[in-house]
Every structure is written in structure tokens, then in C-alpha cells.
Amino acid sequence: MSLAAADSRDRGGRAQPMLIARALKKYFPVRGGGFLTRSHLHAVDDVSFSLGKGETIGIVGESGCGKSTLARVVLNLIHRDAGELIFDGEAVGTSDGITLRDLRKSAQMVFQDSHASLNPRLSIEDTLAFGPMAHGAKRREAVARALHLLNLVGLDPRRYAVCYPHELSGGQRQRVNIARALSLEPRLVVMDEPVSALDKSVEAQVLNLLIDLRQRLSLTYLFISHDLNVVRFISDRVMVMYLGRVVEIGAADTIFRRAAHPYTQGLLASRLAMDPDKRIAAPPLSGDPPSPIDPAPGCRFAGRCPFVEEVCRVVTPELVRHGDKTGGKADHLAHSERAHSDMTHSVACHMADAASSHSRAGNA
Amino acid sequence: MAATQTLSRVDLPAAPLVDVENLNVTFRRDGRAIPVVRDLSFSLDAGKVLCIIGESGSGKSVTLRAVMRLLGKSARLDGRVNLAGHDMLALSERKLSELRGALVAMIFQEPMTAFDPVYTIGQQIGETLRRHNGMGGRAARARAKELLDLVQIPRAASRIDAYPHELSGGLRQRAMIALALSCRPALLLADEPTTALDATVQIQILLLLRSLQRELGMAMIFVTHDLSVAAEIADDVAVMYAGRFVETGPVTDLLHRPRHPYTVGMMASSVGDKPPGAHLDAIPGQPPDPESILPGCSFAQRCAQVSDACLAGLPPALWITPEHAARCIRAVPS
Numbered sequence: 001m002s003l004a005a006a007d008s009r010d011r012g013g014r015a016q017p018m019l020i021a022r023a024l025k026k027y028f029p030v031r032g033g034g035f036l037t038r039s040h041l042h043a044v045d046d047v048s049f050s051l052g053k054g055e056t057i058g059i060v061g062e063s064g065c066g067k068s069t070l071a072r073v074v075l076n077l078i079h080r081d082a083g084e085l086i087f088d089g090e091a092v093g094t095s096d097g098i099t100l101r102d103l104r105k106s107a108q109m110v111f112q113d114s115h116a117s118l119n120p121r122l123s124i125e126d127t128l129a130f131g132p133m134a135h136g137a138k139r140r141e142a143v144a145r146a147l148h149l150l151n152l153v154g155l156d157p158r159r160y161a162v163c164y165p166h167e168l169s170g171g172q173r174q175r176v177n178i179a180r181a182l183s184l185e186p187r188l189v190v191m192d193e194p195v196s197a198l199d200k201s202v203e204a205q206v207l208n209l210l211i212d213l214r215q216r217l218s219l220t221y222l223f224i225s226h227d228l229n230v231v232r233f234i235s236d237r238v239m240v241m242y243l244g245r246v247v248e249i250g251a252a253d254t255i256f257r258r259a260a261h262p263y264t265q266g267l268l269a270s271r272l273a274m275d276p277d278k279r280i281a282a283p284p285l286s287g288d289p290p291s292p293i294d295p296a297p298g299c300r301f302a303g304r305c306p307f308v309e310e311v312c313r314v315v316t317p318e319l320v321r322h323g324d325k326t327g328g329k330a331d332h333l334a335h336s337e338r339a340h341s342d343m344t345h346s347v348a349c350h351m352a353d354a355a356s357s358h359s360r361a362g363n364a
Numbered sequence: 365m366a367a368t369q370t371l372s373r374v375d376l377p378a379a380p381l382v383d384v385e386n387l388n389v390t391f392r393r394d395g396r397a398i399p400v401v402r403d404l405s406f407s408l409d410a411g412k413v414l415c416i417i418g419e420s421g422s423g424k425s426v427t428l429r430a431v432m433r434l435l436g437k438s439a440r441l442d443g444r445v446n447l448a449g450h451d452m453l454a455l456s457e458r459k460l461s462e463l464r465g466a467l468v469a470m471i472f473q474e475p476m477t478a479f480d481p482v483y484t485i486g487q488q489i490g491e492t493l494r495r496h497n498g499m500g501g502r503a504a505r506a507r508a509k510e511l512l513d514l515v516q517i518p519r520a521a522s523r524i525d526a527y528p529h530e531l532s533g534g535l536r537q538r539a540m541i542a543l544a545l546s547c548r549p550a551l552l553l554a555d556e557p558t559t560a561l562d563a564t565v566q567i568q569i570l571l572l573l574r575s576l577q578r579e580l581g582m583a584m585i586f587v588t589h590d591l592s593v594a595a596e597i598a599d600d601v602a603v604m605y606a607g608r609f610v611e612t613g614p615v616t617d618l619l620h621r622p623r624h625p626y627t628v629g630m631m632a633s634s635v636g637d638k639p640p641g642a643h644l645d646a647i648p649g650q651p652p653d654p655e656s657i658l659p660g661c662s663f664a665q666r667c668a669q670v671s672d673a674c675l676a677g678l679p680p681a682l683w684i685t686p687e688h689a690a691r692c693i694r695a696v697p698s
Contacts, residue, residue: 062562063533169650170420199419199589204633204646211641226563229635233642252640270563272570272592274636276615279596283568287518288532 058235171202250345418604613688
């Protein structure tokens with residue numbers, strides 16, 4: 001756990017989660033379907049979690065699982081169709097809640113494509129000064145702050161402040177993106193595959209930087225990646241998504257040692273070892289992730305699951321607390337709103353739910 | 365070793381299948397010459413897998429394209445590239461296009477760029493078979509279906525009529541492999557074919573390539589930036605930095621006992637299974653700009669053990685074992 005010191009910007013104290021998401025939903029209409037009906041891409045479907053102050057949740061999943069849409073919904077960059085978002089005690093996107101302006105100050109994002117996310121016609125200095133100036137800072141203050149930010153992310157301001165994005169390498173551009181995200185002193189930084197496009201030697205530099213900044217600036221991270229090793233390295237908790245739904249959530253250590261959902265197990269077993277003596281003999285999972293357009297009822301993973309039974313194709317499994325033999329629905333939301341951080345291990349699988357009619361129920 | 369009898373199209377000599385000597389690739393841009401591959405020499409036996417590992421800009425993909433002469437007019441190729449006795453740099457365009465597909469084929473990171481979007485998978489594989497093997501339409505279609513079965517595409521009989529965009533990423537990659545294998549090449553060139561895939565699909569494609577390569581006795585040069593991919597599939601590994609191979613050797617030797625500081629640094633900076641939040645030993649700085657490479661070792665500016673001798677001249681390849689070499693003056697303890 002990264003326990004940051006109390007922050008004067010905290011509203012509800014350390015124990016109040018930085019972010020609470022309840023039953024978030026985002027469907028995109030797509031062409032196709034019948035004459036009068038429309039198909040829908042279920043990008044985010046009934047996703048709930050809470051993110052404690054100073055905590056890092058890693059979100060993993062394959063392409064199309066909705067992790068990037070979730071990031072954008074959380075920051076209100078795209079509007080959710082349903083559900084509730086609460087940022088440090090204030091509702092997001094309602095008239096009596098936090099204003100968009102304040103939310104933008106408090107929560108920022110770093111994108112995967114370091115090139116596309118920078119304006120090619122702004123120098124690095126202007127890029128970094130833009131946000132503070134838009135929020136009322138004088139140009140001189142904003143520039144001074146930009147130079148400070150460059151130092152913070154390990155770029156020499158004397159050399160890089162006057163550069164344009166195309167003059168920098170991918171790693172340097174990603175540092176600028178991180179600096180820009182920090183320019184308004186946010187509490188929460190959402191990162192969508194921030195190191196995926198970088199070479200390995202540069203990836204390590206940026207990961208070191210992110211961990212150092214989290215500590216120094218008491219940041220809370222929502223960290224999205226398809227790279228399980230990176231997620232394990234940076235996260236306190238891990239949330240595994242499959243076709244828009246959360247299939248498993250828990251402490252990083254628990255997920256990586258005792259994954260209960262067959263998808264998480266397959267994902268973990270697909271990791272390559274850097275050792276020719278430990279080659280994988282057979283693929284842990286077959287097939288591709290299916291299309292998120294109008295998914296069939298039941299468990300979304302049923303089509304690829306080695307343990308699939310009749311119930312899996314009919315009933316959508318709910319997220320239940322793992323090891324809870326009573327089969328009750330996880331109260332992990334209620335729980336987490338009390339605790340600083342909620343380490344409950346929850347799984348959405350009929351095998352983990354003793355009350356389901358799966359023959360392996362309760363044994364997973 | 366290679367089951368050469370399966371390779372009906374090309375007679376293979378006993379010499380190495382691939383023999384590259386002093387390959388230099390220089391790009392011309394705005395009147396300047398930019399050296400991207402410098403003085404590269406290597407050979408590969410039939411039926412073996414060589415992984416070239418390097419970061420972006422190291423010259424690994426350019427090397428691969430040079431072997432098949434796929435580079436555009438702005439590239440100047442010097443040296444010798446010999447494939448099964450053919451001098452690839454001297455061949456006429458016509459002879460070259462006969463050998464492409466039959467002797468050597470290539471698969472790419474993004475299969476959508478390898479397929480034409482307006483023809484079905486079956487039509488495109490069939491076209492290759494008719495062109496190179498002189499098959500008739502019906503025979504070509506039957507063979508195309510066999511190839512889709514070979515790459516384990518489920519329900520191949522119906523997928524043969526699918527357009528590229530109708531397939532998922534993993535199936536598209538399999539279809540591209542089927543297309544590349546359609547004329548039974550002795551050498552398959554693979555340019556990061558699994559990089560864009562999800563983890564659970566990546567391992568499926570790697571294992572498919574591994575088993576096809578063995579069954580067909582086909583040699584493969586596989587370019588990747590990921591050491592763990594090499595660990596999964598390679599017989600031999602070449603680590604490339606700033607246009608040169610800086611370390612070469614059998615995969616187990618090289619990954620268990622890396623000797624070049626760059627290879628050591630790459631392994632140390634991998635997150636792998638390091639304890640959460642631990643400090644990673646990242647390699648400082650970034651690879652040099654190919655236009656301004658100084659004499660001496662190109663890794664010198666980022667190397668923690670740099671000395672004057674490293675800057676004086678290009679370090680020779682020192683042999684640690686008869687098969688494992690590194691271009692570092694410290695590779696062999698003196």
C-alpha cells in the first residue's frame with residue numbers, strides 16, 4: 001500500500017474513497033441489427049468499484065473489454081448511460097455535484113499515444129502552461145510552473161522547454177504528457193496504457209518515474225494496461241475486465257497468487273517467462289475475445305471457458321465475495337466505503353458461488 | 365535439423381540456408397545518407413529459428429526486409445545476401461518475384477496491411493497458389509482450405525469466403541500465416557507478428573508458428589522487441605543495437621548468461637516478476653540517432669562501465685563460447 005500523508009485538499013478525510021463508481025454503464029449504438037432495432041456495443045456494463053486515496057488500481061483485460069471506455073467515463077470525457085460516480089464525496093455529472101471545472105483540476109489522464117496526445121504546434125513550455133492559464137494563472141506563473149514540471153519528470157527545462165513534440169523521443173514525449181497531467185496538481189491520474197508504446201528500456205524509466213511521483217505528490221492512480229507484469233508491479237489492487245464486465249477484483253497479490261476466475265487464470269498462464277527452459281507447452285485459452293456487440297446472455301466468458309456448463313449460458317454471474325460459502329452478493333461496495341481501502345477478493349463466476357447450480361460451485 | 369524432403373519447390377544446398385555478409389543498408393533523405401544497418405554478417409541453417417531482438421530504430425525490421433529485398437528506392441544495400449545459393453542483391457526483379465513466396469515469405473505485425481480488403485481470404489491465397497504453383501481454380505481453393513486447417517482456423521470451409529475485416533485479430537493473423545506458407549517457403553520472415561495481439565492470443569500464435577516451423581522444417585527469422593517472445597520460440601538470438609548485432613548466441617546461453625551490457629540492461633529493466641514498486645534498473649538515456657553515431661561502441665554513452673578503450677574503436681566480437689559472442693571489450697574476462 002502506498003499510504004500518503006493527509007492532504008489539505010481531502011474533503012472527507014483519508015478514509016473517504018477518492019472515487020466511487022456504482023453500476024456504471026456505457027453502450028454504444030452500432031449499425032446492424034434489424035430494421036427498427038439497433039445493435040449495441042456493451043463497452044462498460046454494470047461496473048462498480050471504489051478507489052481509496054493514495055491507492056492504485058490496475059485494470060487489465062484484452063482489447064474490447066471496455067477498459068479504455070471505463071477510463072473515459074470515470075473522467076466524464078464521455079457521458080455514462082447509467083450509474084453513479086462520486087469524486088471525494090461529490091457526485092460527478094449532476095447539478096449539485098462537483099463542477100466539471102473542478103473535476104478537470106482534480107482528475108487528469110495520460111494516454112497511450114504520446115504523439116497524438118500533444119499539440120504539434122505548441123512548444124513543450126506552452127503545452128504545459130496551457131492548463132494552468134486556462135484555469136486562471138498568469139502566463140509568468142504558468143511558465144515557471146511548466147519549467148518546474150519538466151524538472152519533476154526528469155527533463156532538463158533549459159534544453160526541452162523550447163522544443164516541439166516531434167523533436168522528442170517517445171519516452172520523452174510520454175514524460176511531457178505526464179507533466180501536463182500534473183500541471184493542475186490533480187489528486188487522481190487515470191493512465192490508459194501509458195508505457196505500452198515505449199521500448200522496454202524506456203518503459204522502466206517511466207515506471208520508476210510514475211512510482212516516484214505517486215509517492216512525492218500523494219497521487220491516486222487508475223492504471224490501465226494489457227501487460228500483467230506492469231500491472232502487478234504498480235498496483236495495490238487489480239480489477240480484471242472481460243467484455244465490459246468486472247470478472248474479478250482483489251488485492252494484487254491475491255489476484256496473482258490465487259486467481260479464482262478461469263479467465264484470470266488463463267490470462268496469467270499466458271504470460272511468457274523470460275526463460276527458454278520454461279516454455280509454454282499448450283495455449284492456456286483458445287480463441288479470441290468475442291465481439292462486445294449484443295453479447296449473449298449468461299457469462300460473457302462461457303464461449304472460451306474450459307469449465308462451461310448449462311447455467312453459465314443462461315445466468316449472468318454476479319460479483320460475489322470469494323470464499324463466501326453462503327453465496328450472498330458481495331457487499332464490497334458498502335465495505336469499502338467504510339475502510340480506507342477494500343481488499344475483498346470478489347469473483348463473478350458460478351464456480352465461486354456456492355448457490356449456483358454449477359457442478360463445481362463453491363470449489364473454485 | 366530440417367526435414368528437407370518437405371520442401372519440394374527449392375533444392376537446398378548443404379551450406380547454410382541464409383548467409384549474410386557485411387550487409388549495409390543506408391537510406392537517403394534530404395541529400396544525407398543515414399546508415400541503418402551496419403556491417404551485418406550472420407548465417408542460419410535450414411529448419412532453425414533466429415530471433416533478432418532490438419528496440420525501435422535498431423534496424424531489425426530493415427534487416428528483415430533487406431533479406432527479401434523489400435526496401436524502397438531510397439535504400440542502398442551493400443554486401444551479400446545469399447538465400448539457398450541465390451544472390452538476393454543481384455537478382456533481377458522478375459527472378460526475385462519468383463523466389464518470393466516460394467523460397468522466402470514474410471508475415472507482418474498488422475495483417476490488415478498484408479491483405480487486400482476487397483478480396484476474400486480464399487481468393488487471395490488461391491491467387492498465390494495459381495501464380496506460383498500453376499494450380500487451377502478448384503485445386504487452389506481446395507489447397508487454400510487445407511492451409512486454413514493447417515493454421516487451425518475453426519470452420520475453415522466457411523471462413524475461406526470471409527473478407528479480412530470479418531475475422532478477429534487472431535484469426536486474421538492465422539490467415540496471413542496460411543498465405544505466407546501457401547508455397548511452402550524454406551524461410552519465413554516474421555516482423556513482430558504477435559506484438560499487436562492480446563496475451564491469450566499471442567501465445568496461441570507463437571505456439572502455432574513454433575509447431576508449423578518444426579513440422580514443415582522451415583527456417584524462420586523472427587524480429588521482436590520482447591526478450592520473452594524470443595525465449596519462447598528462438599534457437600538462436602541476435603541482439604541488435606544501433607544497426608549492429610552486439611550479442612549473438614544460442615537462446616539459453618544468451619538469456620541465462622548475457623554478456624553485453626545492453627543485453628544485461630534490457631533484462632534488468634524488464635518488470636518481469638520484480639517485487640511491486642521496487643526500483644527498476646533502467647538503462648539511462650536512449651538509443652543514438654543513426655545520423656550521429658560516434659566511432660567506437662555505440663552503446664558507450666549509456667553504459668555504466670564505459671572506459672576510454674570503448675570510444676577508441678569498434679569493439680571486436682569476442683567469443684565467450686564457440687557459439688556465443690558479444691561486441692564488448694569486457695565480454696571475456698582478461
